[in-house]
Amino acid sequence: MTDQVISGTDLSRLRELNSLTVVRALRDQPPATVTELAKLTGLSRPAVDVIAQGLVTGGWATVVEPSGSSVVGRPARRYRFRATAGHVIGVDVGAHKILTLLADLDGNVVHTARCTVAADADPPSRLAALDAVLATCLSEAGKTEQDIWAVTIGVTGPVDASGKTTLFTPLPGWQTVDLAAHLSDRFTCPIVVENDCKLAALAERWQGAARDANDIVFLLAGLRIGAGLIIDGVLRRGYGGAAGEIGALKAVRWLTAPSHLGQCPGVPATVSPDDAAAWVFNAARDGNRDARSAVNRYVKDLAIGTAALVLALDPQVVVFGGGFSRSADLVLDPLRRELGRLCLRLPDVRASTLGADSVALGALRLALNEVDQRLFTLGLSAPVAPRR
Amino acid sequence: MTDQVISGTDLSRLRELNSLTVVRALRDQPPATVTELAKLTGLSRPAVDVIAQGLVTGGWATVVEPSGSSVVGRPARRYRFRATAGHVIGVDVGAHKILTLLADLDGNVVHTARCTVAADADPPSRLAALDAVLATCLSEAGKTEQDIWAVTIGVTGPVDASGKTTLFTPLPGWQTVDLAAHLSDRFTCPIVVENDCKLAALAERWQGAARDANDIVFLLAGLRIGAGLIIDGVLRRGYGGAAGEIGALKAVRWLTAPSHLGQCPGVPATVSPDDAAAWVFNAARDGNRDARSAVNRYVKDLAIGTAALVLALDPQVVVFGGGFSRSADLVLDPLRRELGRLCLRLPDVRASTLGADSVALGALRLALNEVDQRLFTLGLSAPVAPRR
Numbered sequence: 001m002t003d004q005v006i007s008g009t010d011l012s013r014l015r016e017l018n019s020l021t022v023v024r025a026l027r028d029q030p031p032a033t034v035t036e037l038a039k040l041t042g043l044s045r046p047a048v049d050v051i052a053q054g055l056v057t058g059g060w061a062t063v064v065e066p067s068g069s070s071v072v073g074r075p076a077r078r079y080r081f082r083a084t085a086g087h088v089i090g091v092d093v094g095a096h097k098i099l100t101l102l103a104d105l106d107g108n109v110v111h112t113a114r115c116t117v118a119a120d121a122d123p124p125s126r127l128a129a130l131d132a133v134l135a136t137c138l139s140e141a142g143k144t145e146q147d148i149w150a151v152t153i154g155v156t157g158p159v160d161a162s163g164k165t166t167l168f169t170p171l172p173g174w175q176t177v178d179l180a181a182h183l184s185d186r187f188t189c190p191i192v193v194e195n196d197c198k199l200a201a202l203a204e205r206w207q208g209a210a211r212d213a214n215d216i217v218f219l220l221a222g223l224r225i226g227a228g229l230i231i232d233g234v235l236r237r238g239y240g241g242a243a244g245e246i247g248a249l250k251a252v253r254w255l256t257a258p259s260h261l262g263q264c265p266g267v268p269a270t271v272s273p274d275d276a277a278a279w280v281f282n283a284a285r286d287g288n289r290d291a292r293s294a295v296n297r298y299v300k301d302l303a304i305g306t307a308a309l310v311l312a313l314d315p316q317v318v319v320f321g322g323g324f325s326r327s328a329d330l331v332l333d334p335l336r337r338e339l340g341r342l343c344l345r346l347p348d349v350r351a352s353t354l355g356a357d358s359v360a361l362g363a364l365r366l367a368l369n370e371v372d373q374r375l376f377t378l379g380l381s382a383p384v385a386p387r388r
Numbered sequence: 389m390t391d392q393v394i395s396g397t398d399l400s401r402l403r404e405l406n407s408l409t410v411v412r413a414l415r416d417q418p419p420a421t422v423t424e425l426a427k428l429t430g431l432s433r434p435a436v437d438v439i440a441q442g443l444v445t446g447g448w449a450t451v452v453e454p455s456g457s458s459v460v461g462r463p464a465r466r467y468r469f470r471a472t473a474g475h476v477i478g479v480d481v482g483a484h485k486i487l488t489l490l491a492d493l494d495g496n497v498v499h500t501a502r503c504t505v506a507a508d509a510d511p512p513s514r515l516a517a518l519d520a521v522l523a524t525c526l527s528e529a530g531k532t533e534q535d536i537w538a539v540t541i542g543v544t545g546p547v548d549a550s551g552k553t554t555l556f557t558p559l560p561g562w563q564t565v566d567l568a569a570h571l572s573d574r575f576t577c578p579i580v581v582e583n584d585c586k587l588a589a590l591a592e593r594w595q596g597a598a599r600d601a602n603d604i605v606f607l608l609a610g611l612r613i614g615a616g617l618i619i620d621g622v623l624r625r626g627y628g629g630a631a632g633e634i635g636a637l638k639a640v641r642w643l644t645a646p647s648h649l650g651q652c653p654g655v656p657a658t659v660s661p662d663d664a665a666a667w668v669f670n671a672a673r674d675g676n677r678d679a680r681s682a683v684n685r686y687v688k689d690l691a692i693g694t695a696a697l698v699l700a701l702d703p704q705v706v707v708f709g710g711g712f713s714r715s716a717d718l719v720l721d722p723l724r725r726e727l728g729r730l731c732l733r734l735p736d737v738r739a740s741t742l743g744a745d746s747v748a749l750g751a752l753r754l755a756l757n758e759v760d761q762r763l764f765t766l767g768l769s770a771p772v773a774p775r776r
Contacts, residue, residue, distance in 0.1 A: 014402065158702075158732060167732045215627045229700070231624055238702025239603045240733045246700040248732055251639050251692050304639050308696045312617070312634040314546075314626025344546060344555045344636055345628045 018043055020376055022051045023060055023081070027106075027372075031064040031078035052079045059085055059383045083108065085383035086149040088371060089137070090363030091130070092196065093155050093179075095119045095171060096274075098130055099360040100137040105149070107206075107368055111141035119274075123173045127182055134186075145186050149385045150367035153179055154196040154359040156226070158242035163193030167242060170224065189385045190370050196220060197244055199362030200354070201228025202235050204319045206365045208354040213317040217309045217347070220359075221331075222323035223274065225254040225302065227309060252308050257301035264294035281327035295330050302331070303338030310343045321352030328352070406431055408764055410439045411448055411469070415760075419452040419466035440467045447473055447771040471496065473771035474537040476759060477525070478751030479518070480584065481543050481567075483507045483559060484662075486518055487748040488525040493537070495594075495756055499529035507662075511561045515570055522574075533574050537773045538755035540580045541567055542587040542747040544614070546630035551581030555630060558612065577773045578758050584608060585632055587750030588742070589616025590623050592707045594753045596742040601705040605697045605735070608747075609719075610711035611662065613642040613690065615697060640696050645689035652682035669715035683718050690719070691726030698731045709740030716740070 018041070025040045026032065034052060038045045055061040062082050066075035083106035092099040096119055102111040113136045117129050130153075138144060157169035163180040165171075180191045201218035204210045210218070214233040220226040227244040229236045236243050247254035261277040266288065271279045283291035306318060320328050320335065328351030340346045354361055374386050406429070413428045414420065422440060426433045443449040450470050454463035471494035480487040484507055490499040501524045505517050518541075526532060545557035551568040553559075568579045589606035592598045598606070602621040608614040615632040617624045624631050635642035649665040654676065659667045671679035694706060708716050708723065716739030728734045742749055762774050 227700075231619055232622070234620070236619055236701070239704040239735070240702050242699075242702040242733050244700065245702070245732055246696055249692075249695050249699050249730060251641070252696060253639070304637070307637050308634055308640060309700055311630075311637050312615075312632065312697055312700050313624070314628050314630040314633070316627040342637060344633055345630050347627070 018047060019051050019054065022048060023055065024376065026055075026061055026079060026081040029081075031080040033076040033078050035076065037079070055079070081106070082383070086371065086385060087141075087143060087147050088364060088367035089134070089148055089151045090199075090360045090365070090367055091134070091151070091153045092199075092357075092359035092363065093126065093130060093153055093171075094196070094359070095156065098126075098133050099357065100133050101357075101360045101364050102137050102141050102143065102148075103364050103368075105368065105371060107364060109364070111137055113137035113140065120172055123171075123177050126171065126174075127177070131186075146188070146385060148187060148189050150190050150192070150370040151183060151187050152192045152194060152199070152363035152367040152370070153183070154194055154199040154363045155179065156196050156224075158238075158240070158245055159193050159195045160241045163191075167240075168245075168248070184388070188387050190374075190388055192366055192370060194363070194366055195226075195228070195241070195244070196359045197226035197228040198235055198237065199228070199360075199366060200321055200352075200358035201230050201319070201362065202365045203354055203358040203362035204321060204352060205230055207361060208358065209319045209321075209350040209352055210317045213315075213348075215313065215315040216317050216319060217306070217313060217315045218319045218321055219302075219306065220322035221302065221320060221325065223258050223277065225257060225305065225322075227305075229309070229313065231313065231315075246305055246308055249305075252305035253301035254305040257298050257305075260294050260297040260301065265290045277324065278326075281324070281330055284330055285327075295327075296334060299331055299334040300338060303335055303342060306335070307339055307342035310339060310345075310347055314345060315347050317348045317350060319350050319352055321354070321358055323356065325352040325355060406435060407439050407442065410436060411443060412764065414443075414449055414467060414469040417469075419468040421464040421466050423464065425467070443467070469494070470771070474759065474773060475529075475531060475535050476752060476755035477522070477536055477539045478587075478748045478753070478755055479522070479539070479541045480587075480745075480747035480751065481514065481518060481541055481559075482584070482747070483544065486514075486521050487745065488521050489745075489748045489752050490525050490529050490531065490536075491752050491756075493756065493759060495752060497752070499525055501525035501528065508560055511559075511565050514559065514562075515565070515567075519574075534576070534773060536575060536577050538578050538580070538758040539571060539575050540582060540587070540751035540755040540758070541571070542582055542584040542751045543567065544584050544612075546628070546633055547581050547583045548629045551579075555628075556633075556636070572776070576775050578762075578776055580754055580758060582751070582754055583614075583616070583629070583632070584747045585614035585616040586623055586625065587616070587748075587754060588709055588740075588746035589618050589707070589750065590753045591742050591746040591750035592709060592740060593618055595749060596746065597707045597709075597738040597740055598705045601703075601736075603701065603703040604705050604707060605694070605701060605703045606707045606709055607690075607694065608710035609690065609708060609713065611646050611665065613645060613693065613710075615693075617697070617701065619701065619703075634693055634696055637693075640693035641689035642693040645686050645693075648682050648685040648689065653678045665712065666714075669712070669718055672718055673715075683715075684722065687719055687722040688726060691723055691730060694723070695727055695730035698727060698733075698735055702733060703735050705736045705738060707738050707740055709742070709746055711744065713740040713743060 021041045034048050038048045061079045064078040083104040090101045099114045103109045115133045157165035179193045197220040210216045216230040218228040261280045264280045267276045280291045284295045336349045409429045426436045449467045452466040471492040478489045487502045491497045503521045545553035546555045567581045585608040598604045604618040606616040649668045652668045655664045668679045672683045724737045
């Protein structure tokens with residue numbers, strides 16, 4: 001009777017769905033037995049048994065044979081997601097450095113490569129440095145471009161749908177750079193370009209200071225201040241990719257905030273403008289009165305833009321990240337005080353735990369999301385690098 | 389062979405899922421034939437036939453018998469969602485008025501009732517007025533409390549998870565009012581209290597100026613300015629229900645913007661403070677120089693807070709709503725100019741098309757969402773008012 005409402009197409013769709021359900025369960029778990037997977041997925045034990053064997057044959061899972069002996073019969077074999085079936089790359093193309101992380105499908109970083117770049121490097125020089133560090137990273141990791149399933153690159157400035165930063169970028173000449181097109185000469189897999197603040201926000205929720213939160217305002221604080229917004233658990237890009245750019249509004253004071261540090265009296269002439277802020281934070285920590293006052297003025301201005309975001313979005317957590325987060329010990333308490341004064345509800349204010357690696361780590365996370373999204377919407381085929 | 393992977397539980401879950409799929413398809417469509425529903429849902433024709441008959445028996449659908457004759461055989465019968473199976477109520481409890489809308493499950497308003505309230509009315513008086521207008525609305529519509537499936541009330545100020553406005557409210561004494569508890573004496577169905585700006589934003593996306601958009605900044609502009617935010621198609625409340633309250637930040641000028649109108653030279657002493665803005669807008673329209681200058685100052689301040697939201701969220705559309713939207717003809721162009729100057733990407737700036745009814749309409753929409761959510765997560769039972 002009941003079988004009459006189930007067509008053959010419905011059945012095949014259900015089986016595909018069930019396979020994906022098991023892959024997803026494996027992806028989020030330590031190695032699991034068929035019984036455990038059945039409980040996790042709500043599928044029957046025999047169904048999971050058939051599916052798991054198929055996933056091993058297909059290259060998506062490996063068998064973990066039981067070790068040692070058991071007093072209560074033969075212990076069950078376990079299945080594990082085969083994280084080394086593919087790899088992803090996350091890159092941070094910054095003003096001063098390029099950082100490349102190569103990871104397996106579980107996000108375990110298997111190799112890191114970095115290089116410095118001059119802040120005034122033109123696009124060809126910066127792209128050449130990127131190409132060189134990617135080549136180094138791949139060869140040192142014993143991989144080729146064909147082993148990579150997704151690449152994500154973080155850049156500064158709002159990134160549009162084509163991966164360009166035409167609205168604004170502090171990198172010289174970068175408005176005209178088509179990074180995805182440049183990289184598509186060597187990689188056949190999906191390539192995503194994303195704003196650095198947004199990626200760092202993703203990283204803090206993945207492995208950093210905001211793992212418990214779904215509503216996060218992330219501040220990338222350095223010589224410039226930017227923001228990345230996670231709302232209801234999802235990174236928000238905005239309609240044109242320019243969400244988080246509140247710092248462009250003079251009234252919220254982020255444009256001038258860092259200058260309080262650079263213009264602090266007493267910074268030695270030998271300290272470069274790029275290092276002045278670090279000098280001031282250290283001097284403030286040592287009790288230098290001018291430096292303490294400069295930090296106070298910095299925090300007061302930082303708090304205006306932050307309060308605007310807090311009042312607009314009412315987040316659970318504000319994460320203070322970026323280069324200046326090394327001096328979070330001087331910033332967090334006065335920032336909380338200012339926000340308490342300016343906001344209706346004070347969120348939890350925390351320091352980044354990922355520091356300078358957050359952008360590249362967030363790029364890895366986005367690359368893994370790209371892999372998962374193809375896996376769970378386009379379905380299972382053999383585990384090989386997807387093509388654009 | 390293939391049947392082995394399908395358990396009885398899986399089958400029954402699939403049938404329930406298929407029924408919900410058909411209800412959802414009916415809910416969004418004009419009356420549809422079994423063939424059309426099969427195409428819409430991806431289910432087989434025989435499966436849809438069985439499900440549709442079950443929905444009619446259960447009271448969720450009605451049959452629309454084919455009218456007239458056809459040259460190519462007997463025309464197929466159509467099924468229609470039974471929108472009158474239940475009703476919902478949406479209420480706007482404002483400073484000066486209470487507006488109640490009663491609608492069927494398709495959102496068709498079947499009755500409207502309203503009353504005026506003094507701005508300085510204390511909570512018992514305002515609640516008594518609410519009770520009276522609800523009673524009038526129900527009795528004039530020929531309904532009782534038991535016919536109502538969900539009630540949503542809009543109030544001003546951020547609303548916390550318990551439906552209270554403890555952080556801030558301009559309604560005298562309203563911090564201590566527990567509106568949901570008050571109404572639960574008469575209604576057994578779910579009762580939701582929500583912020584007025586958020587509801588008005590929902591209404592503009594449902595039936596108003598932003599039907600085509602998923603990323604919307606809605607401005608409720610009157611003697612106070614508030615905002616409601618829809619991001620990726622979903623109304624955002626924030627972690628503590630206080631999203632959109634950027635107007636509380638002095639630096640973005642919304643606190644002072646309306647005072648430019650109230651303090652305009654030349655407003656006759658006979659005009660009440662509540663009506664001064666309307667007088668100024670009219671005078672500006674007539675070419676009065678002081679009034680035009682006051683409107684300009686108003687728009688410049690309005691634009692600062694709006695730019696902060698636009699830069700933070702990069703919306704597709706900004707909707708200028710609330711009482712002042714009657715004067716959108718004077719506001720929209722200068723607002724666009726200011727935003728163009730302040731923002732990286734200028735969104736589409738539009739006037740509300742719902743005006744003063746937007747809050748109550750948004751309350752209806754939220755009540756319908758509540759009904760749908762129960763329907764599609766808790767499953768189908770008989771069509772009767774759900775209990776909390």
